[in-house]
Amino acid sequence: MENAIEVNDLTKHFGTLKAVDHVKFEVQSNEIFGLLGPNGAGKTTTIRMICGMLQPTSGTAIVAGHNVRHEPQEVKRRIGLVPDVSNLFGELSARVNLDFMGKLYGLDRKTRGRRIDEVLDLFQLKTRKHDRIRFYSKGMHRRLTIAAALLHEPQILIMDEPTSGLDAQTARLVREIILDINKQGRTILLTTHQIDEADRLVHRVGIIDQGHIIALDTPQNIKEKTQGTRALDIRILNELNPQRWIPLVAKVKRVDNAVLLGDRIRILSKDLSGIIPAVVETIIREGGRIEDISVSQPTLEDAFISLTGKTIREEALSKEEYVKRQMSRSGLR
Amino acid sequence: MKLPQSLLHSVYIAENDLRQSFKSVRHVVWSLLFPIFMMFTFSFRYGATGTDAQFINFLIPGIVGMTAMFGSINETMSIVWDRSLGVFDRILAAPVSSTSIIVGKTMSGAVMGVLSAVVLLMIGEAAFGIVFANIPAVILVILLASFSFTGLGTIISGLASEPREAMMLSNLLRFPMMFLGGVFFSVDAMPNPLPYVARALPLTYATEALRAVQASDPMTVAVDVVVLLIYMLGTMLVGSKILMRIMTR
Numbered sequence: 001m002e003n004a005i006e007v008n009d010l011t012k013h014f015g016t017l018k019a020v021d022h023v024k025f026e027v028q029s030n031e032i033f034g035l036l037g038p039n040g041a042g043k044t045t046t047i048r049m050i051c052g053m054l055q056p057t058s059g060t061a062i063v064a065g066h067n068v069r070h071e072p073q074e075v076k077r078r079i080g081l082v083p084d085v086s087n088l089f090g091e092l093s094a095r096v097n098l099d100f101m102g103k104l105y106g107l108d109r110k111t112r113g114r115r116i117d118e119v120l121d122l123f124q125l126k127t128r129k130h131d132r133i134r135f136y137s138k139g140m141h142r143r144l145t146i147a148a149a150l151l152h153e154p155q156i157l158i159m160d161e162p163t164s165g166l167d168a169q170t171a172r173l174v175r176e177i178i179l180d181i182n183k184q185g186r187t188i189l190l191t192t193h194q195i196d197e198a199d200r201l202v203h204r205v206g207i208i209d210q211g212h213i214i215a216l217d218t219p220q221n222i223k224e225k226t227q228g229t230r231a232l233d234i235r236i237l238n239e240l241n242p243q244r245w246i247p248l249v250a251k252v253k254r255v256d257n258a259v260l261l262g263d264r265i266r267i268l269s270k271d272l273s274g275i276i277p278a279v280v281e282t283i284i285r286e287g288g289r290i291e292d293i294s295v296s297q298p299t300l301e302d303a304f305i306s307l308t309g310k311t312i313r314e315e316a317l318s319k320e321e322y323v324k325r326q327m328s329r330s331g332l333r
Numbered sequence: 334m335k336l337p338q339s340l341l342h343s344v345y346i347a348e349n350d351l352r353q354s355f356k357s358v359r360h361v362v363w364s365l366l367f368p369i370f371m372m373f374t375f376s377f378r379y380g381a382t383g384t385d386a387q388f389i390n391f392l393i394p395g396i397v398g399m400t401a402m403f404g405s406i407n408e409t410m411s412i413v414w415d416r417s418l419g420v421f422d423r424i425l426a427a428p429v430s431s432t433s434i435i436v437g438k439t440m441s442g443a444v445m446g447v448l449s450a451v452v453l454l455m456i457g458e459a460a461f462g463i464v465f466a467n468i469p470a471v472i473l474v475i476l477l478a479s480f481s482f483t484g485l486g487t488i489i490s491g492l493a494s495e496p497r498e499a500m501m502l503s504n505l506l507r508f509p510m511m512f513l514g515g516v517f518f519s520v521d522a523m524p525n526p527l528p529y530v531a532r533a534l535p536l537t538y539a540t541e542a543l544r545a546v547q548a549s550d551p552m553t554v555a556v557d558v559v560v561l562l563i564y565m566l567g568t569m570l571v572g573s574k575i576l577m578r579i580m581t582r
Contacts, residue, residue, distance in 0.1 A: 076426060
């Protein structure tokens, strides 16, 4: 199958911070490909380079047959970008916003009119097309942002955290839209830090952590890499600081990984039946009372834990790293 | 006649910025209501002294120059707002060259400066009977001044990391310029070393040139126009370099 996107050793440094480090993957035509990783893993920086919005430090990307380093405008013509937040003009109506975008993509007046009607109809925004979009709900903003990205009928749609910050109902609607767009023959590259989203939506996934791709396969195959591994979830009664149990249970023999998921301790092991008595004994010995205990099959999240030794949820940035990132975003310091 | 695509992109960007600004209360207040308020406040204050006609003739050209400054600098604040709201990214993701974006942003700043100044000029004429005899010369001065202020605003918007910082920096520039740029008081009447400070500000040359047009003093107009031209080229060059650096990093 032909590749829609080929990413070759893409690297981006912000000062001494290596945001993306020799990332390499390809997205096949008509595929939904997901870049999965925690916040700050380098997903957005990678797609900004693929879209021609950020100069790579080294490496390159070929998008729809065009090199993003040498032909960024050709690349931009062939992709539609849906950013993680709505970035249209709040004081203007949906129609005026779309008209402006159509002009920037070189659509003539007749084509613009037709396409604006089509996308407004498709995303059920026709009745509110003359309202200023700052009065739109979050879900309407998201739909309009996707509509704007599809206006010029791009071959490839790139979506940064498409359901981030949306309520469950709107997130489900957006997922349905993504699947529909893909069925129409468009290639989709999306980033997400939500495991279940990657599991439900994408054909193949690249797991990215600290600027590196650490796994690249179908969600099913990645899950199978943890074959034989099973997960044990334990909730301790009236525990205000469940984090303190992690090092204790991690020390138990044959425990592969132990992490905190919300208020639950998740333990991964290939010999679950063998470790349960030892884990329970450790907890009781240390004064804990088990409220709930359950065993489950490994998920994509467990695969991520096995690969990185940590959960995919947002990690608190150190003060030093936060300052570095703020400085790199301001672009001048 | 069909414009080249890159220039068309600039026109679309400028048109879109102006459309957005005219719908924003913040812009209307700073670009029009504030100068109108200053015009009437100062005219009433000095109107009772008996030298009103002379003072009004001095005040209105100054207010027109000041309005160009407020209009242009306010408009360029859209750059930092666009950056913080991600709108800049939307334009960067489209097949539009960095040069087209810079030209578009400059056009909107200059147009806003000229439009605001012309509105104040018309209000000045209607309210105080001031007649601007040489309109082409007045427009030329306003245009050059507006481009200079747009360049200054672009530098601020490019250097600031977020809108509040840009507003603070722009106020730090606008308010001293308003009081030292010869709008309300003659530069010659200022105590030392203020005239030297005033001579470093583009607004001083704009107000002086507008008054010189009224007084039919072509020599002063010519000198001020040359200074404004140098100011315009310098600030726009530095502003463009800063924006280019942000866009191509």
